[in-house]
Amino acid sequence: MTINEIAGIEILAGLGGHQNTVYRVLDGQRTRVLRVTDARHRSLEDLKAVHLLMGDLADLTDLVHGPVPFPSGESVIPLTHDGRPHHATLSPYFSGDPIAVDTQNGAQVFGRILAELHRAMHDLTSVYELSALPPAGGGQVLIHGDFNPSNALVSGQGTAIIDFENA
Helix, strand or coil: CCCCHCCCCEEEEEEECCCEEEEEEEECCCCEEEEEEECCCCCCCHHHHHHHHHHHHHHHHHHHHHHEEECCCCCCEECCCCCCCEEEEEECCCCEEEEECCCCCHHHHHHHHHHHEEEEEEEECCCCCCCCCCCCCCCCCCCCCCCHHHHCCCEEHHHHHHHHCCC
């Protein structure tokens, strides 16, 4: 399967991406984000685990939006992109701007968002089986892996933390 063969998905625009190819798409009547990840960089199982984490975080905080299943019901599907195996995922589209941390108010808002994400991930640390991870100096914890101002979007609709691919 290729991107153009995903049932019910219409590509609206490319959104770029550093480690993935990211598109704004129409899924029926809703705008979504389609992320296409090279299978050499992340396994299907890894991406399913990230989607499980995002869903659990979405239950704890409005800052995180859970994954969107494809029409097949799967949260991650294999496909071919640029002639190589890839995986595709869907997420809600959130139109917003990165937080401007160059002001005191922006830096404080960014800090509050980080604190809320940290609390939610801490709450989940006891739920997830982390014993398979290598020991860390302060114990094993869940982390976003790439939390920075460009991954915390703000608009009149609210705030959203995006880009959990390194979680």
